[in-house]
Amino acid sequence: MKAEEKDKLRGLFQEVELDKPSAAFESRLMEHIHIAAAKQTKKRNIRSIFAIAGGIMGMLGIPAFIFWKLGLIFEPELKPVEIDLTFTMPEIKIDPLIISIAFVVLLLLISDTLIRRRIWEKKQKD
Numbered sequence: 001m002k003a004e005e006k007d008k009l010r011g012l013f014q015e016v017e018l019d020k021p022s023a024a025f026e027s028r029l030m031e032h033i034h035i036a037a038a039k040q041t042k043k044r045n046i047r048s049i050f051a052i053a054g055g056i057m058g059m060l061g062i063p064a065f066i067f068w069k070l071g072l073i074f075e076p077e078l079k080p081v082e083i084d085l086t087f088t089m090p091e092i093k094i095d096p097l098i099i100s101i102a103f104v105v106l107l108l109l110i111s112d113t114l115i116r117r118r119i120w121e122k123k124q125k126d
Contacts, residue, residue, distance in 0.1 A: 034125075
Protein backbone atom coordinates (compact mmCIF):
# COMPACT_ATOMS: atom_id res chain seq x y z
CA MET A 1 0.00 0.00 0.00
CA LYS A 2 2.75 2.48 0.95
CA ALA A 3 4.75 1.55 -2.11
CA GLU A 4 1.78 2.41 -4.34
CA GLU A 5 1.41 5.80 -2.66
CA LYS A 6 5.13 6.47 -3.12
CA ASP A 7 4.86 5.60 -6.78
CA LYS A 8 1.85 7.88 -7.23
CA LEU A 9 3.62 10.77 -5.47
CA ARG A 10 6.80 10.18 -7.45
CA GLY A 11 4.78 10.22 -10.67
CA LEU A 12 3.06 13.47 -9.69
CA PHE A 13 6.34 15.20 -8.82
CA GLN A 14 7.95 14.01 -12.04
CA GLU A 15 5.12 15.56 -14.06
CA VAL A 16 5.48 18.95 -12.38
CA GLU A 17 8.15 21.20 -13.89
CA LEU A 18 10.22 22.56 -11.05
CA ASP A 19 12.60 24.55 -13.23
CA LYS A 20 10.21 27.39 -13.93
CA PRO A 21 7.95 28.80 -11.20
CA SER A 22 4.47 29.85 -12.21
CA ALA A 23 3.66 33.44 -13.07
CA ALA A 24 1.27 33.69 -10.12
CA PHE A 25 4.05 32.57 -7.76
CA GLU A 26 6.44 35.15 -9.19
CA SER A 27 3.79 37.84 -8.91
CA ARG A 28 3.03 37.01 -5.27
CA LEU A 29 6.74 36.83 -4.47
CA MET A 30 7.41 40.24 -6.02
CA GLU A 31 4.40 41.68 -4.18
CA HIS A 32 5.76 40.39 -0.87
CA ILE A 33 9.19 41.80 -1.71
CA HIS A 34 7.68 45.23 -2.48
CA ILE A 35 5.69 45.16 0.77
CA ALA A 36 8.79 44.21 2.78
CA ALA A 37 10.83 46.95 1.07
CA ALA A 38 8.10 49.53 1.79
CA LYS A 39 8.03 48.51 5.47
CA GLN A 40 11.81 48.75 5.66
CA THR A 41 11.85 52.24 4.11
CA LYS A 42 9.08 53.35 6.46
CA LYS A 43 11.05 52.08 9.46
CA ARG A 44 14.19 53.80 8.18
CA ASN A 45 12.30 57.09 7.76
CA ILE A 46 10.84 56.87 11.27
CA ARG A 47 14.28 56.09 12.72
CA SER A 48 15.83 59.06 10.96
CA ILE A 49 13.06 61.37 12.22
CA PHE A 50 13.63 60.18 15.79
CA ALA A 51 17.40 60.52 15.35
CA ILE A 52 17.06 64.11 14.13
CA ALA A 53 14.63 64.97 16.94
CA GLY A 54 16.96 63.37 19.50
CA GLY A 55 19.94 65.27 18.11
CA ILE A 56 18.11 68.58 18.33
CA MET A 57 16.93 67.86 21.87
CA GLY A 58 20.47 66.84 22.81
CA MET A 59 21.98 69.98 21.32
CA LEU A 60 19.57 72.15 23.27
CA GLY A 61 19.06 69.99 26.34
CA ILE A 62 22.64 69.16 27.31
CA PRO A 63 23.80 72.80 27.60
CA ALA A 64 20.56 73.73 29.37
CA PHE A 65 21.09 70.87 31.84
CA ILE A 66 24.70 71.92 32.44
CA PHE A 67 23.70 75.55 33.06
CA TRP A 68 20.91 74.41 35.37
CA LYS A 69 23.23 72.13 37.36
CA LEU A 70 25.89 74.83 37.69
CA GLY A 71 23.31 77.41 38.70
CA LEU A 72 24.07 79.67 35.77
CA ILE A 73 20.56 80.78 35.06
CA PHE A 74 20.42 84.04 33.22
CA GLU A 75 17.50 86.34 33.87
CA PRO A 76 17.49 89.02 31.23
CA GLU A 77 16.05 92.36 32.11
CA LEU A 78 13.56 93.28 29.48
CA LYS A 79 12.77 96.91 29.00
CA PRO A 80 9.96 97.97 26.76
CA VAL A 81 11.19 99.47 23.54
CA GLU A 82 9.18 102.31 22.13
CA ILE A 83 9.41 102.45 18.41
CA ASP A 84 6.90 104.20 16.24
CA LEU A 85 6.80 102.41 12.91
CA THR A 86 4.43 103.34 10.17
CA PHE A 87 4.09 101.35 7.01
CA THR A 88 2.56 102.49 3.78
CA MET A 89 1.68 99.99 1.13
CA PRO A 90 2.35 101.03 -2.43
CA GLU A 91 -0.43 100.61 -4.91
CA ILE A 92 -0.06 97.28 -6.69
CA LYS A 93 -1.23 97.01 -10.24
CA ILE A 94 -1.87 93.41 -11.29
CA ASP A 95 -2.22 92.49 -14.93
CA PRO A 96 -4.73 89.61 -15.21
CA LEU A 97 -3.06 88.29 -18.37
CA ILE A 98 0.28 87.76 -16.61
CA ILE A 99 -1.41 86.11 -13.64
CA SER A 100 -3.40 83.74 -15.87
CA ILE A 101 -0.27 82.78 -17.87
CA ALA A 102 1.65 82.12 -14.66
CA PHE A 103 -1.23 80.03 -13.31
CA VAL A 104 -1.40 77.94 -16.50
CA VAL A 105 2.37 77.38 -16.44
CA LEU A 106 2.17 76.29 -12.80
CA LEU A 107 -0.66 73.85 -13.56
CA LEU A 108 1.27 72.39 -16.51
CA LEU A 109 4.36 71.94 -14.36
CA ILE A 110 2.41 70.18 -11.62
CA SER A 111 0.59 67.90 -14.07
CA ASP A 112 3.86 67.04 -15.86
CA THR A 113 5.47 66.11 -12.56
CA LEU A 114 2.51 63.93 -11.54
CA ILE A 115 2.40 62.18 -14.92
CA ARG A 116 6.14 61.48 -14.89
CA ARG A 117 5.93 60.10 -11.34
CA ARG A 118 2.99 57.85 -12.31
CA ILE A 119 4.87 56.51 -15.35
CA TRP A 120 7.98 55.89 -13.22
CA GLU A 121 5.91 54.03 -10.60
CA LYS A 122 4.33 51.83 -13.28
CA LYS A 123 7.77 51.00 -14.70
CA GLN A 124 9.05 50.14 -11.23
CA LYS A 125 5.99 48.01 -10.50
CA ASP A 126 6.38 45.95 -13.67
